[in-house]
Amino acid sequence: MKIFLDSNIPFAQEMFSDLGELHFFEGRNVTAEQLKDADALLVRSITQVNEALLCKNERLQFVGTATIGMDHIDKAYLSSRDIPFHSAPGCNKESVAQYVVSAILVHAEKHLINLQGKTVGIVGAGNTGSAVWQKLTALGMKCHLCDPLLEQAGDRRQFVDMKTIMECDFISLHVPLTVDGEYATKHLFDQQRLRQLNQHQVLINTSRGDVINNQALLERVESGSLPTLILDVWENEPNIEMALLPYTDIATPHIAGYSLEGKANGTEILYRALCQQLGETPSKKVSQFLPPAVVDSIQINAELNQNLVKSLVHLVYDVRRDDNIFRAEIGLPNGFDLMRKNYRERREFSTLNVSLGANQEAHLLAALGFTIAN
Numbered sequence: 001m002k003i004f005l006d007s008n009i010p011f012a013q014e015m016f017s018d019l020g021e022l023h024f025f026e027g028r029n030v031t032a033e034q035l036k037d038a039d040a041l042l043v044r045s046i047t048q049v050n051e052a053l054l055c056k057n058e059r060l061q062f063v064g065t066a067t068i069g070m071d072h073i074d075k076a077y078l079s080s081r082d083i084p085f086h087s088a089p090g091c092n093k094e095s096v097a098q099y100v101v102s103a104i105l106v107h108a109e110k111h112l113i114n115l116q117g118k119t120v121g122i123v124g125a126g127n128t129g130s131a132v133w134q135k136l137t138a139l140g141m142k143c144h145l146c147d148p149l150l151e152q153a154g155d156r157r158q159f160v161d162m163k164t165i166m167e168c169d170f171i172s173l174h175v176p177l178t179v180d181g182e183y184a185t186k187h188l189f190d191q192q193r194l195r196q197l198n199q200h201q202v203l204i205n206t207s208r209g210d211v212i213n214n215q216a217l218l219e220r221v222e223s224g225s226l227p228t229l230i231l232d233v234w235e236n237e238p239n240i241e242m243a244l245l246p247y248t249d250i251a252t253p254h255i256a257g258y259s260l261e262g263k264a265n266g267t268e269i270l271y272r273a274l275c276q277q278l279g280e281t282p283s284k285k286v287s288q289f290l291p292p293a294v295v296d297s298i299q300i301n302a303e304l305n306q307n308l309v310k311s312l313v314h315l316v317y318d319v320r321r322d323d324n325i326f327r328a329e330i331g332l333p334n335g336f337d338l339m340r341k342n343y344r345e346r347r348e349f350s351t352l353n354v355s356l357g358a359n360q361e362a363h364l365l366a367a368l369g370f371t372i373a374n
């Protein structure tokens with residue numbers, strides 16, 4: 001079997017080499033000609049999988065994306081050819097949620113904000129929105145969920161409408177990019193919604209760039225009294241609207257989900273799906289290939305407070321690292337994609353074992369994702 005894979009899928013050699021002959025490609029530039037002999041195709045989010053890409057291939061039996069998002073896949077076309085398709089739901093939800101936690105703690109530190117009781121509007125209450133809810137609730141913030149699709153499907157959590165979301169101190173977007181239907185998310189934040197935001201609010205987008213109309217956003221921020229902007233995703237990546245950059249507090253090149261664990265989970269989910277399709281018993285776990293974390297344990301001897309939690313979070317991941325690199329390198333040729341390709345190793349909070357004294361709030365750190373040592 002010939003397995004064609006994006007070269008940015010980590011641990012691919014280790015996981016897939018027993019299943020077939022591996023052929024790596026550059027996700028942004030792969031062509032129909034290159035893929036004509038593929039039996040299985042494994043991509044990440046930058047490859048548009050559609051008729052134009054697969055028109056020369058008559059033997060494809062499996063398509064997988066090692067990502068949560070699926071807006072780059074023409075699923076109707078794949079089903080018209082009876083080609084099974086798999087994504088990696090939830091694979092990097094922790095990574096995105098940890099990015100959001102770091103960003104909010106950075107903002108709070110900069111503006112001397114006590115996060116207790118501050119309101120957060122989470123738009124999209126699926127895997128990632130729920131992980132964000134868990135962590136920010138643990139920090140004492142009052143989180144509201146908006147997800148009309150889940151609400152209509154009978155999810156018993158409490159939901160709010162977009163009007164309530166627009167009144168929150170922080171708004172964090174966790175929806176898929178969709179263009180059809182009553183709840184389409186493309187330009188969910190359009191000129192009208194963006195005008196409602198005030199300078200005390202914080203808008204965080206780690207979902208897809210097109211969920212915010214970037215031109216309307218530029219007009220909005222150029223008119224003054226801008227909200228704080230934390231943007232990981234952009235319209236028209238990798239050729240983003242550079243004029244937005246000076247108005248952002250935190251700007252990164254679509255790496256919120258780029259923890260090593262998050263990317264590795266995506267690889268493992270596809271490995272299992274491909275094994276199942278081939279009738280093979282999965283014999284590997286990607287965790288066996290993960291290196292040890294640089295710092296893997298710490299003892300805390302003081303009462304937990306926002307400042308101490310911030311220090312712990314930033315011992316593992318500080319979003320300012322990625323923001324600094326972004327501002328330095330986005331202007332270089334092919335800067336956006338190179339930053340993503342050369343992304344420095346980032347680990348999740350679970351790699352840090354935290355030892356606490358008696359009576360300390362283990363549940364807070366556990367909810368954030370740290371491992372609590374016995």
Ligand SMILES: NC(=O)C1=CN([C@@H]2O[C@H](COP(=O)(O)OP(=O)(O)OC[C@H]3O[C@@H](n4cnc5c(N)ncnc54)[C@H](O)[C@@H]3O)[C@@H](O)[C@H]2O)C=CC1
Nearest residue numbers: 068069124126127128147149174175176183206207256257
């Ligand atoms: N920046 C990054 O690196 C990453 C970005 N993502 C993006 O985040 C998105 C969300 O991820 P998950 O939560 O894991 O997906 P999910 O599929 O588990 O949840 C998405 C939720 O959004 C809801 N939704 C859809 N339209 C909505 C609307 N108009 N208003 C409110 N809710 C709506 C759905 O009902 C669903 O519950 C992905 O589709 C992907 O595009 C995901 C991983 C990494």
Ligand SMILES: O=C(O)C(=O)[C@H](O)COP(=O)(O)O
Nearest residue numbers: 044045046067068069257258
């Ligand atoms: O999982 C998703 O959805 C994402 O947005 C990915 O983290 C994006 O990473 P690439 O697939 O573009 O490497």
